[in-house]
Amino acid sequence: MKKRAKFSSKLGIVLASAGSAVGLGNVWRFPTEVGEGGGAAFILVYAFCVLLLGLPLMVAEFIIGRHTHKNTADAYRQLAPRSGWIVQGYLGVFTSWFILCYYSVVAGWTMKYLVEAATGGLGSISDSSAYFSAFSGATWEPLVYMVIVMLLCHFVIIHGVQAGIERSSKLMMPLLLMIIAILVVFSFSMPGSSEGLTFLLKPDFSKLTSAVVLSAMGQAFFSLSIAMGCLCTYASYFTDDVRLPKTAFSVAIIDSIVAIMSGLIMFPAVFSVEAVTPDAGPGLVFITLPNVFHIAFGSVPVLGWFFSVMFYLLLLLAALTSMVSIHEPPTVFLIEHFKLSRPVATAIVTIACIVVGSLCCLSFGPLADCRPLFGLTFFDFFDFVSAKLFLPIGGILISLFVGWRLDRDIIVEQLTNGGTVRLPAFIISVFLFLLRWMIPLAVGGIFIKELGIL
Ligand code: PFF
Secondary structure, X not given: OOOOOOOOOHHHHHHHHHHHHOOHHHHHHHHHHHHHOOOHHHHHHHHHHHHHHHHHHHHHHHHHHHHHOOOHHHHHHHHOOOOOOHHHHHHHHHHHHHHHHHHHHHHHHHHHHHHHHHOOOHHHOOOHHHHHHHHHOOOHHHHHHHHHHHHHXXXXXXXXXXXXXXXXXXXXXHHHHHHHHHHHHHHHOOOOHHHHHHHHHOOOHHHOOHHHHHHHHHHHHHHOOOOOOHHHHHHOOOOOOOOHHHHHHHHHHHHHHHHHHHHHHHHHHHHOOOOOOOOOOHHHHHHHHHHHHHHHOOOOHHHHHHHHHHHHHHHHHHHHHHXXXXXXXXXXXXXXXXXXXXXXXXXXXXXXXXXXXXHHHHOOOOOOOOOOEOOEOHHHHHHHHHHHHHHHHHHHHHHHHHHHHOOXXXXXXXXXXXXXXXXXXXXXXXXXXXXXXXXXXXXXXXXXXXXXXX
């Protein structure tokens, strides 16, 4: 039998996992949510969500993946044969594919903006809002960019675990971290930037409503790539000497640092330009910021050019490393379950994503009024189903599975690397308590409230 692939080094493992976590969610969603959710007050709630909900779930997924060394669906089949838990395995495979379909659309937008920034086109836009609507609402251009980023992702995945995922992460992640550090320094050097910093970091506890707590939790899950099959899949390539809790902690730290640094880039830059008020979500990145670059560096255009190229390159790198991690779960499922070769499996996933992703892409233009499912556009439907339904359901199921169903010996063996690493018994008890009670209750409660069931 052919030997299953593994990552070749601990650094590769941390960088690939952090590459999955660090994505569009960090660079555009986090700063907006901080701004709207009470600044440092939101960051505090977010930190609790990462520590008490995100980290244990990440470790739980790592345990399942590394113990079985299988794709997500077959991992659950092995651990709980002939039981309903297998549904959770398939959910992981499906969710990642669902996310890839609409994530690639936004990744395509970042590539378009990078190209425009590099060729100087962004500097000559007079109305960035109209520009964004015209571009995202067009038929061919956003489609072409989406296909290009999908093909880049395809190119990485087709080369497999070490030569594809690991090598590209080792290249892209250090570059991404370097760019973000340069941009923070740059942003702070802009006049009036301290106001933006105050906007971002001043704690306003009056804004902490249950909806804000909910979005902090959703953001923590999405940002850490939890419950989407990809952490479990990556962990199935981990070597036996890797310490799972330590790896999860490193990933969470890198992810949170990048999120906070993104806020430190955006708001000081935005506030240094008086005429601009920050938009939310995509508007911040694709409408407000081009304006900022334009106005702030009007007198020194080369700096505006540099800042915008670096920024959209950062966004594209972040998107690509995450896309790679959501392409892999369905691909390795097809390889192992249906005995397909990697090139064939990769091609099937890529083509399926391009076909469905096209519907999401055209949701902003020709298909804007086509709302066959729950009155949502295709893009919103895929976003809603994966991030608002599958993600919390997956989170609850994973915590219940590892907390109640999985053999405790397997958990201890994985956490201690077969007894070679000392781990105080109370840490295992706290871990199990969080998985058995705290996470299902917290996530379940918030989920029910959000869907308006109660
Ligand atoms: N964590 C990524 C982000 O913050 O953008 C998005 C993501 C990647 C979600 C991988 C889900 C996933 F499986």
